Amino acid sequence: MKSFANLAAIAGGLALFAAFPPLGIWPLAIVGVALLVGALEGRSWFGSFWIGTLFGFAFFFPLFDWARIASGVVIAQIGLSVAEALYIGAMAIVWQGLMRGRLGSFVTLRALTLPLVWIAFEQLRGTWPFGGMPWGTLGFSQVDSPLVRLAPWGSVMLVGFFVVAIAVLLEWCVKTAIERRLGNAIIAVACGGALLYAPMFLPLGARADSYITAGFVQGIVPDEATLGPDESRALTVTENLVKSTDNLPGDPDVVFWPESASDRDPRTSDDARDLIDQASQSLGVPLVLGTQSYPGENRYNEYVVWMPDGTIAGSYSKQHPIPFGEYMPYKDFFRNFTDAVDLVTIDMLAGTEPAVLDVELADQTLTIASPICFEVAETQIVAEAVRGGAELIIVPTNNASFGESAESAQQFDMTRFRAIEHGRTAVQVSTVGVSGVVEPNGVTREVTEPWTEDARTVRVGLRSELTFAARFSQFLLIGTYIAGGALSVLGLINIVRHRLPRK
The missing domain is CATH 1.10.1760 (Arp2/3 complex 21 kDa subunit ARPC3)
Structure with a gap:
């Protein structure tokens, strides 16, 4: 037995x-x-x-x-x-x-x-x-x-x-x-x-209050071994997103880039700023993208609203950095077991504000929930953002470190769940895939292939009605x-x- x-x-x-x-x-x-x-x-x-x-x-x-x-x-x-x-x-x-x-x-x-x-x-x-x-x-x-x-x-x-x-x-x-x-x-x-x-x-799924046209871009992350001695992996990621954005069909009201779209902070890096300005000015609409800021010896993982005039109109800092991945607790203790702890060279700090961003469009203000990467698994983070007025859920993520594993597909199922749970259209936008759109009834649209450059434009519904789960999470x-x-x-x-x- x-x-x-x-x-x-x-x-x-x-x-x-x-x-x-x-x-x-x-x-x-x-x-x-x-x-x-x-x-x-x-x-x-x-x-x-x-x-x-x-x-x-x-x-x-x-x-x-x-x-x-x-x-x-x-x-x-x-x-x-x-x-x-x-x-x-x-x-x-x-x-x-x-x-x-x-x-x-x-x-x-x-x-x-x-x-x-x-x-x-x-x-x-x-x-x-x-x-x-x-x-x-x-x-x-x-x-x-x-x-x-x-x-x-x-x-x-x-x-x-x-x-x-x-x-x-x-x-x-x-x-x-x-x-x-x-x-x-x-x-x-x-x-x-x-x-x-x-x-x-x-x-x-409730009836949409209104609709907008959104673009999302999967720009791909290069293999570091293929880069020349003078090439920066971080800048190459941003360059790839700029090139892919040039292929975006239609006339979107707003465009979403993934987490880590610019690991160089464009507020302090002229090279990164020039690339983002190039894309934003060409689009003529707000560009929402993932970047980093570096206060002291630490960093924040941010999702920011970049306007065509080069200003940042809003930002969200990830509230739940992943221990042992984005920061290393008790580093001296765990170094006794493996030197892999030193792979995390700059610890990520936790943001304190809800995952909500307001984006000023041509004729309205769009409010989005913006849980970054693994935060889509956090019930309270997403629910708080929806209660805060989010009409659309955007999940920016960087899956490049996870190779050909099922991590991105597992995450996309979480995005699908959140769309159904909150009665909101949800868009997962990844550096390398899977990216795609999920309707509040669970139907998926515009799903990309992993590890391919892609740029999609899609009409998405905006909703304000709160589900029981969102209201009482x-x-x-x-x-x-x-x-x-x-x-x-x-x-x-x-x-x-x-x-x-x-x-």
Whole structure:
């Protein structure tokens, strides 16, 4: 039984990984979680921790392959995977407690309690420590599932709740079928099917208040090995964007460039400023682009509104720099394990203002949400921007460090989720792809190929109506923590009361 549980945990983690890009087989998220539930049957508290951690590592290690590519060392992938897997290990202890005794004998109670604990631990790992790492959040795997229609009502928390609830029913169905309790199995299947397909009747996407024509440019990042001794990689990226912008069709009202469009600060670099002025003056409309500023020995990652007259009319600084990627906490300590910590030479500081930018167009003011790169995974950052008046979501990103991995496709699914969740058109604009447009009903348009130069012009709708998830995102988070915390205490009490042999 012990070896079966280990195999089930590994298979479950791999199944959950397969629900995300590059495979993107969304039903496997339900199968993966169901396998975890089954693997935990009859385990001790330590055995539950082991099974949960094993499941988590089998899920996160292949999901985070881009961490190895970006850093050049496999220890980055292993370290990040272990850190995230420990959350599932801790959650599994609580699950074990809830599955014991009278509470666990009622499948209805299991299907209500286990999902609440899952989403509470998921939100915790997405916020702590160092701001957390929400990559791999269960709800993001469901962008092609009927469950995604729950996003406007409860964000990733409600979608994840339903995934786990259906998984609990699936595990119960298999268990009762093996025990030849076919009536119970049929009831479990019926309830699971109802939970899965009932959201199909929920509407998606409100009517647009107005429309604008937006351009977005994917300029490509050069291979550093191909550059001459006098060529700057940062300037070459900007030059490529300028050239691609010249091929932009139509007459856009505003043009969006990606994150890191100019790693040289155009406020202090004449070369960078001249290139951006060239593009902006040729367009005659606002150009919104990613750049850096360098106060002292640190830097900010910014998205700025560049006007045709050469002035910057607004800027947003990334609020959640990625630890160990954009800044290095406890550098002296971690240098004892790897010198890869020195790859981060200039630490990024966190901005303090919401991800909202006002862009003055010819005949109106456009307000956009501008979560930079990984911030699209941050529920509260995006929701705060939408509550702040954003009519359109723009996700500038630089995926050049992640090679041919699925990182950009995983991120694009998050952009798709946010478009549905907030009832806003969303545009992801990347240095190297994937770039594209997502409508509030989840339909994608103008999707680019990775690692190709591209420039697109598209008519996009602007919307002001707030979804329930946007309006009450903070209360949903607080409620999740309260419910998850209370159930965790109950689960731990049950662990003590109903001790099982160590296995």
